[in-house]
Amino acid sequence: MNYWLMKSEPDECSIDDVLAAPGQKTVWSGVRNYTARNFMRDKMRIGDGVFFYHSSCPQPGIAGIAEVASAPYPDASQFDKKSPYYDPGAKKAEPRWVNVDVRALRKTRLVPLAELRQQKPLVKMILLRPGNRLSITPVSAAEWEYITDRLI
Numbered sequence: 001m002n003y004w005l006m007k008s009e010p011d012e013c014s015i016d017d018v019l020a021a022p023g024q025k026t027v028w029s030g031v032r033n034y035t036a037r038n039f040m041r042d043k044m045r046i047g048d049g050v051f052f053y054h055s056s057c058p059q060p061g062i063a064g065i066a067e068v069a070s071a072p073y074p075d076a077s078q079f080d081k082k083s084p085y086y087d088p089g090a091k092k093a094e095p096r097w098v099n100v101d102v103r104a105l106r107k108t109r110l111v112p113l114a115e116l117r118q119q120k121p122l123v124k125m126i127l128l129r130p131g132n133r134l135s136i137t138p139v140s141a142a143e144w145e146y147i148t149d150r151l152i
Helices: 015-020 034-043 113-117 141-151
Strands: 003-008 025-028 049-054 061-068 098-112 136-139
Touching: 003 061, 003 141, 015 025, 015 049, 015 061, 015 098, 034 098, 034 136, 049 098, 049 141, 061 113, 061 141, 098 113, 113 141, 136 141
Parallel strands: 003 049
Antiparallel strands: 003 136, 025 098, 049 061, 061 098
16 A cells, blocks of 8 residues: 645645545546656555645645545546646647546544654655655655554
């Protein structure tokens, strides 16, 4: 099993929104970074653990636990000229961008970014590296355990 941290702006899609959605699922679409795309396309598997992270908000942090709920599939927004995620270079025969579905399992207390930064066992966590702006990052099993056992 793999573990991930996936960022979402809560005014676009919050953990509460996903918990209220049919099947408690959402499509993780609109990713336009090749590294994050490659994680979804090549590494994510159904059942992988996900920290649902609220970003670009007054207090960013882990807001819930989720799981990967589908295999990757083409992101339809790359072909939609009206979408802000339209990619004129993407071809239906060779899609450039993918989605996965994510199922929310439960809301947690908000674990703020500042609190994560204070935890010595998390010093190597990709989220906490200077300059990291990826919307999807891998989380080690040790980091997952530490956060779920001690912080949530």
